[in-house]
Amino acid sequence: MALFDKIRGEFIDIVEWLDDSRDTLVWRFPRYDNEIKMGARLIVRESQVAVFVNEGRIADAFAPGTYTLETRNLPVLSTLKGWKHGFHSPFKAEVYFVSTRQFADFKWGTRNPIIVRDPEFGPVRLRAFGAYSARVTDARALLRELAGTDPQFRTEEVEGYLRQMVVGRLAHALATAGVPLLDLAAGQHEISRRIARALTEDLAGVGLSIPAFTIENISLPPEVEQALDKRSQMGIVGDLGEYARFQAAGALDGAAGTGEGVGLGIGMGMGAAAGQHLAAALQPQAPHGRQAPQPAPPQAPQAAPPQAAQPVPPHPPQDVPPPLPRTWYLGVGGEQRGPYAEKDLRAAGLTADTLVWTSGMPQWLPARDVPELAALLRDTPPA
Numbered sequence: 001m002a003l004f005d006k007i008r009g010e011f012i013d014i015v016e017w018l019d020d021s022r023d024t025l026v027w028r029f030p031r032y033d034n035e036i037k038m039g040a041r042l043i044v045r046e047s048q049v050a051v052f053v054n055e056g057r058i059a060d061a062f063a064p065g066t067y068t069l070e071t072r073n074l075p076v077l078s079t080l081k082g083w084k085h086g087f088h089s090p091f092k093a094e095v096y097f098v099s100t101r102q103f104a105d106f107k108w109g110t111r112n113p114i115i116v117r118d119p120e121f122g123p124v125r126l127r128a129f130g131a132y133s134a135r136v137t138d139a140r141a142l143l144r145e146l147a148g149t150d151p152q153f154r155t156e157e158v159e160g161y162l163r164q165m166v167v168g169r170l171a172h173a174l175a176t177a178g179v180p181l182l183d184l185a186a187g188q189h190e191i192s193r194r195i196a197r198a199l200t201e202d203l204a205g206v207g208l209s210i211p212a213f214t215i216e217n218i219s220l221p222p223e224v225e226q227a228l229d230k231r232s233q234m235g236i237v238g239d240l241g242e243y244a245r246f247q248a249a250g251a252l253d254g255a256a257g258t259g260e261g262v263g264l265g266i267g268m269g270m271g272a273a274a275g276q277h278l279a280a281a282l283q284p285q286a287p288h289g290r291q292a293p294q295p296a297p298p299q300a301p302q303a304a305p306p307q308a309a310q311p312v313p314p315h316p317p318q319d320v321p322p323p324l325p326r327t328w329y330l331g332v333g334g335e336q337r338g339p340y341a342e343k344d345l346r347a348a349g350l351t352a353d354t355l356v357w358t359s360g361m362p363q364w365l366p367a368r369d370v371p372e373l374a375a376l377l378r379d380t381p382p383a
Contacts, residue, residue: 015050015069016043017097022105025136026143026153029095036095038088042067047101049139053094054080058140096147098139102211103155106132108166113221116174118181124224126174130216132196134162134208141207158208165202166213169195174218181220188215331355331364345376352377 015036017027043066044050050062052074059077071078077093109129118124134155136142146161147153173195179187196213203209220228327339330348340348350356352368367373 013037013040014043015040015095016045017048017050019048019099021154023103023155024152025099025103025155025158026147026150027097027099028149028151029097030151031095034092034094035090036069036093037090038069038071040069042069042095044097047099049098049100049136051096051098051139051143052077053096053143054092058143059093061139096139096143098136098142098147100136100139102133102135104131104133104212106134106155106159106162108132108163108170110167110170114171114174121181121224124181125221126218127220128170128174128215128218130192130214132162132166132199132213133211134158135211136207137204137209138207141205143207145206162203162208165199166195169198169202173198184218188218191215326358328356328358331357342372342376345373350376 015029017029019027042050042062044062044064046064048064051058052060052062054077057080059080060074067073071083077091081091107129108131110127113125113127115123115125146158150157173191177184177187177191179191184191192213192215196210199210199213219225325341327341328345329336329338330340330345330350331337332349332354337348345356350367350373352366354367355364356367356370356373357364361370367377
């Protein structure tokens with residue numbers, strides 16, 4: 001296999017990189033024993049930079065275009081090799097292709113909350129997450145500081161380093177933004193631009209830049225969000241006295257529709273009283289600790305002079321309805337039968353040993369033990 005690679009390398013005279021991945025920053029051109037023919041063609045496509053390394057030293061870098069590798073096109077490498085005259089034999093050099101396109105698939109988020117001081121709420125813990133993009137601006141610096149001799153340097157190898165830089169800059173940006181907590185949504189774009197500029201300055205030494213930075217969301221702890229929701233509800237309600245009267249009016253409408261006027265009327269009165277107490281508690285105080293003057297309550301109308309008592313006419317006697325006839329149940333052969341009227345018990349098979357029950361009895365009893373059936377049992381012939 002090594003011999004085949006060597007023979008194939010002798011015939012390959014095109015040096016290029018067709019990127020079939022979406023996460024490769026640096027790719028080293030594979031050649032047998034790092035030999036490149038003099039006069040070979042170098043093709044550097046858009047969003048690429050080709051860097052030649054000779055014996056561990058960066059020699060030449062080529063921008064997008066097509067080149068014929070000759071001594072006049074390799075000035076630094078020619079100096080290192082000592083090619084004072086024309087030289088057409090193969091030479092050894094490593095060729096690294098560096099992608100300069102924008103990589104826009106980086107995500108970031110705060111693992112721990114960031115504590116900031118808000119002018120209205122005091123110390124507040126914030127969490128945030130978003131996305132950003134990165135781009136190579138200096139291929140030589142990237143090879144020296146991060147990639148090294150890695151034959152395929154991917155974005156996952158630098159993502160952790162970038163995330164640490166992002167979170168560190170985000171904490172400082174939020175703490176020094178001077179934007180109130182309730183106005184952070186309006187200031188997210190400006191904060192993002194400020195962080196992108198700061199990160200680009202920090203990463204210039206490793207050949208990277210952050211062309212785009214986005215804050216997708218800034219969240220508060222759940223208990224703080226609940227408190228803000230309560231505050232928003234209070235702002236929507238406004239005057240508590242008016243709100244209580246509105247609720248009372250709604251209760252009246254509901255009572256008129258369902259007929260439960262008494263119970264709802266009592267609840268309405270209690271709600272109105274509570275609303276009046278709350279409204280009184282929210283009244284502004286007078287200076288020097290004295291209460292503000294309260295409006296005088298309306299005076300009750302004077303009662304009419306008492307009139308002479310009128311004689312109450314006697315009520316006509318009312319007929320008392322007769323009590324309802326009692327019904328009886330019999331227990332025959334383990335089965336319950338009935339109900340029967342008392343006059344039908346004999347026909348139903350009543351005997352002195354028959355278990356009977358009627359309303360008001362605690363349990364089933366034999367007929368002989370029930371006083372109400374004594375007369376009926378005397379007239380019953382023996383079985």
